[in-house]
Amino acid sequence: MEEMSELIAKNSLFAGLPDSTIQLAVGCAQNVTFEPGARILVEGEPADTLYLLRRGRVALQVQRPSGKPLIIETIGPNSVLGWSWLVPPYRWQFDGVAIDPVGAIAIDGTCLRAKADADAVFGYELLRRISGVLLSRLQSTRVRLLDLYGHSLDD
Amino acid sequence: MTETEHVSPGPFVPSRYRVVDRKTENSDITTLWLEPVDRPIAPFKAGQFNMLTAFGVGEVAISISSAPGAPGAIEHTVRDVGAVSHALASSQIGDVVGLRGPFGTDWGLESLTGCNVVVVVGGIGLAPLRGAMRYLAENPAPDRKVVLRVGARLPDQIVFPEEMERWREMGVDVEVTVDVADAAWTGHVGVVTQILTELPFDGAGAVALVCGPEIMMRFSARSLIDLGVSPENIRVSLERNMQCGIALCGHCQLGPFLLCRDGPVVPYAPLAAELITEIER
């Protein structure tokens, strides 16, 4: 069986970090699994966990007044799920629902924040990496606003 | 034999083709199966287009969406966006339409031996690539992996879903993404570049065939280059309003290209990349 530190080091958010840094995250981490349909994040509920997805996909969705949720993004293996634990008010903004059987490492957000506060080098590196992921998500969202699949000519 | 039978009808006279079958792909896209009434057009290559006439309405460029050399009727997939495409998409079995062609460059299937292939399509962009995809799926080669990445706005705007499933069963690595979906959709949600972050092979040496709106092709080309695909090995299909189809009228000019002759399929680098970036700047 793989060690927790190896599993964490495999995720793109932590890849390439020295073992001493990975160990800081190991102290806050546990393995979790979810059945398809499980609500991993619940909109409005306290956000306290960073999930490093190992297998399966999660749909980020919003509830519509009609009752049918709208999926706005899917997150797949080796990606990171859940950012709302980073900044106040620490509440999930969307629902996160397992599409397949999901295996993930759940890292306690409060624990991780405390370690980042106590060790500025670790905190900076973590934030730098998180910013990279957030930037690429923001760029994808912007690209999506362009209606990529509309007309091919300038209308 | 009368004198008129010796006279070539000329490049502007369409052949008459009868609609022998039709399929509504989704709310605004229809595929037509056409068979010649009298004079068939010359054999075509995957990626080429025909000028289709809806008699009394007009003539438009439509890619051939069946595979070259396949037996039976020739297929065209039409999106209803205006007068002519509406008339074509509404034609019924038994109706006669006009056909001139085939015109333009093709995807160069014969050069795709011994290299991996990435096909990236957006919206109705799979229509001009369907013939190539059928060929690649039906003629597997041990030294060639084929990856298909498809993006659409909504699940009901995905064209040819059953056929994609068949290609998947035939060994093609197919992934589809939509911009937004309801819970009935279990596939990927996000833009097409989000399913272009890795390939099951080394991008260097692979050939990419890309078709869709120009913004989509630009972003996809950038993702492919990030994956190691050489810009010279990316082929894109560029569309401009066509009239003559035979490099006479200049309607389809894009920079130095007359796209009815030099396109629609052109290499992304160096020229197409600059041209489509300039246009959208």
Ligand SMILES: Cc1cc2nc3c(=O)[nH]c(=O)nc-3n(C[C@H](O)[C@H](O)[C@H](O)COP(=O)(O)OP(=O)(O)OC[C@H]3O[C@@H](n4cnc5c(N)ncnc54)[C@H](O)[C@@H]3O)c2cc1C
């Ligand atoms: C090489 C080539 C291959 C094509 N293949 C296909 C195909 O397989 N299936 C298909 O449905 N369409 C295809 N098109 C696009 C098709 O030719 C146009 O949609 C058609 O000319 C529109 O004519 P219309 O009279 O129906 O609409 P118009 O009234 O002329 O136009 C209606 C709307 O369509 C837009 N439009 C016009 N011409 C084009 C164009 N060339 N490309 C995109 N949008 C256009 C206009 O800007 C306008 O918004 C292809 C075009 C080219 C140049």
Ligand code: FES
């Ligand atoms: S359509 Fe006339 S020159 Fe190309």
